Amino acid sequence: xxxxxxxxxxxxxxxxxxxxxxxxxxxxxxxxxxxxxxxxxxxxxxxxxxxxxxxxxxxxxxxxxxxxxxxxxxxxxxxxxxxxxxxxxxxxxxxxxxxxxxxxxxxxxxxxxxxxxxxxxxxxxxxxxxxxxxxxxxxxxxxxxxxxxxxxxxxxxxxxxxxxxxxxxxxxxxxxxxxxxxxxxxxxxxxxxxxxxxxxxxxxxxxxxxxxxxxxxxxxxxxxxxxxxxxxxxxxxxxxxxxxxxxxxxxxxxxxxxxxxxxxxxxxxxxxxxxxxxxxxxxxxxxxxxxxxxxxxxxxxxxxxxxxxxxxxxxxxxxxxxxxxxxxxxxxxxxxxxxxxxxxxxxxxxxxxxxxxxxxxxxxxxxxxxxxxxxxxxxxxxxxxxxxxxxxxxxxxxxxxxxxxxxxxxxxxxxxxxxx
Amino acid sequence: xxxxxxxxxxxxxxxxxxxxxxxxxxxxxxxxxxxxxxxxxxxxxxxxxxxxxxxxxxxxxxxxxxxxxxxxxxxxxxxxxxxxxxxxxxxxxxxxxxxxxxxxxxxxxxxxxxxxxxxxxxxxxxxxxxxxxxxxxxxxxxxxxxxxxxxxxxxxxxxxxxxxx
Ligand code: FES
Ligand SMILES: [Fe+2]
Numbered sequence: 001x002x003x004x005x006x007x008x009x010x011x012x013x014x015x016x017x018x019x020x021x022x023x024x025x026x027x028x029x030x031x032x033x034x035x036x037x038x039x040x041x042x043x044x045x046x047x048x049x050x051x052x053x054x055x056x057x058x059x060x061x062x063x064x065x066x067x068x069x070x071x072x073x074x075x076x077x078x079x080x081x082x083x084x085x086x087x088x089x090x091x092x093x094x095x096x097x098x099x100x101x102x103x104x105x106x107x108x109x110x111x112x113x114x115x116x117x118x119x120x121x122x123x124x125x126x127x128x129x130x131x132x133x134x135x136x137x138x139x140x141x142x143x144x145x146x147x148x149x150x151x152x153x154x155x156x157x158x159x160x161x162x163x164x165x166x167x168x169x170x171x172x173x174x175x176x177x178x179x180x181x182x183x184x185x186x187x188x189x190x191x192x193x194x195x196x197x198x199x200x201x202x203x204x205x206x207x208x209x210x211x212x213x214x215x216x217x218x219x220x221x222x223x224x225x226x227x228x229x230x231x232x233x234x235x236x237x238x239x240x241x242x243x244x245x246x247x248x249x250x251x252x253x254x255x256x257x258x259x260x261x262x263x264x265x266x267x268x269x270x271x272x273x274x275x276x277x278x279x280x281x282x283x284x285x286x287x288x289x290x291x292x293x294x295x296x297x298x299x300x301x302x303x304x305x306x307x308x309x310x311x312x313x314x315x316x317x318x319x320x321x322x323x324x325x326x327x328x329x330x331x332x333x334x335x336x337x338x339x340x341x342x343x344x345x346x347x348x349x350x351x352x353x354x355x356x357x358x359x360x361x362x363x364x365x366x367x368x369x370x371x372x373x374x375x376x377x378x379x380x381x382x383x384x385x386x387x388x389x390x391x392x393x394x395x396x397x398x399x400x401x402x403x404x405x406x407x408x409x410x411x412x413x414x415x416x417x418x419x420x
Numbered sequence: 421x422x423x424x425x426x427x428x429x430x431x432x433x434x435x436x437x438x439x440x441x442x443x444x445x446x447x448x449x450x451x452x453x454x455x456x457x458x459x460x461x462x463x464x465x466x467x468x469x470x471x472x473x474x475x476x477x478x479x480x481x482x483x484x485x486x487x488x489x490x491x492x493x494x495x496x497x498x499x500x501x502x503x504x505x506x507x508x509x510x511x512x513x514x515x516x517x518x519x520x521x522x523x524x525x526x527x528x529x530x531x532x533x534x535x536x537x538x539x540x541x542x543x544x545x546x547x548x549x550x551x552x553x554x555x556x557x558x559x560x561x562x563x564x565x566x567x568x569x570x571x572x573x574x575x576x577x578x579x580x581x582x583x584x585x
Contacts, residue, residue: 200467342582347581
């Protein structure tokens with residue numbers, strides 16, 4: 001077809017519903033706010049890895065949907081999560097990204113979480129243990145026993161990641177939420193303790209789902225010279241995508257020929273436990289978390305949506321805790337030569353989603369974003385995105401290709417099934 | 421200080437500034453021409469988030485040669501990087517055969533095609549802040565790199581880069 005006029009350009013793309021989405025799902029402020037409330041504040045979010053708080057009294061801070069969160073390791077070795085918000089007058093209690101409460105702070109004692117503002121103090125279980133001049137100010141009307149932190153659902157699972165859910169009564173437990181998609185990696189990442197060796201973040205003017213889309217489709221391997229030369233072979237084109245309930249997707253494995261990129265080497269010798277050489281699995285969890293095991297190194301991407309057209313992506317690389325220094329160096333090189341901020345692929349992926357973000361700023365004309373490739377669920381089939389937006393529609397009660405329409409109207413049977 | 425110390429130090433400074441210009445102009449061969457065969461390059465950072473020293477990229481001279489040779493095959497952000505380097509210290513060994521230097525740098529990205537060229541091309545954005553920790557071999561009145569550690573303060577790196585820093 002030659003270039004199209006406006007009517008032709010806006011017309012339905014001639015695909016089945018579900019095979020394209022309306023770009024407003026990537027650019028609309030109200031949709032974004034609904035996503036934060038209806039999805040992010042209700043799902044299990046991996047916030048960090050347990051190796052980031054290895055010792056009792058270590059802590060790490062993060063956030064979900066704008067709500068600040070602190071994760072602590074108690075003297076009992078339990079990892080717990082709380083809102084990082086002081087019950088007194090709402091100060092952000094801990095301002096550092098990580099640290100240890102073994103040291104005292106200017107306003108407080110060792111082994112205490114202290115709010116610097118008026119020196120209220122909490123223990124590692126979130127109990128309030130000190131209110132400055134308590135009796136003088138509150139007499140018997142309020143005491144420290146009434147002033148505990150807000151505790152959050154928290155579990156360490158699937159390779160030692162720390163999962164938090166802002167919903168006190170999540171619809172689904174963590175195991176049921178993600179156990180099936182993680183099945184393919186479990187014996188590799190749960191055989192022994194892992195350790196984070198890499199962290200960096202990107203804040204990109206694009207929608208968080210566009211990053212997850214990129215992680216869910218391999219058709220874009222055409223933009224990666226590295227993947228074309230190391231990957232494109234019969235086994236690559238036979239690689240399958242598997243859809244799991246709750247909107248998750250797993251991309252099945254195949255053997256990568258790293259030697260085909262000049263200067264790169266096989267990763268066989270440092271494979272994760274029980275993983276055959278140079279295999280590559282990928283787990284994409286709804287609504288935006290990615291676990292990617294390329295033989296010797298595990299990568300994890302966590303999105304924090306900041307607006308309809310702004311997302312923070314945190315990138316982590318992990319190896320085995322028992323790595324020798326030499327092994328660790330090799331793993332780091334394997335990870336960073338492709339996935340590091342100065343690696344060959346990540347830069348290209350980020351240029352891709354930044355470009356999409358540029359055409360989908362809030363206020364741009366809605367247009368069709370195609371997710372309609374069918375290739376028997378193999379690597380260039382866009383089933384991953386279709387499966388994701390089906391789940392997204394359910395959580396949002398919006399049709400992805402017509403987001404002003406309720407999802408339930410057109411999917412009544414399915415809606416009943418979900419409601420049960 | 422060695423009797424040749426002052427001269428050697430200025431040769432070291434000269435090499436650092438020439439490297440800055442070669443990198444700014446993406447004259448990768450010229451840059452590698454300032455490096456010995458045993459040259460080792462690394463971009464490193466400390467993360468207070470995970471409390472670890474990290475290596476973001478590293479390689480020997482051969483690795484860097486391959487990396488720059490394959491650049492045209494990659495899609496990339498072509499926005500030029502402009503380094504402002506200041507040599508802080510130069511320490512010449514007593515035998516005047518080697519030296520170390522620490523330089524501070526600030527790198528601006530002169531926007532070209534990275535995001536939306538209609539709006540932001542021509543704008544310079546702060547990209548990286550850090551220090552070069554360099555080791556040199558001194559020979560025949562010249563200073564050549566045997567090691568460069570690019571220690572950056574940024575962990576927020578946004579799109580990152582394909583290029584040596
Ligand atoms: S706001 Fe925290 S002690 Fe007052
Ligand atoms: Fe990619």
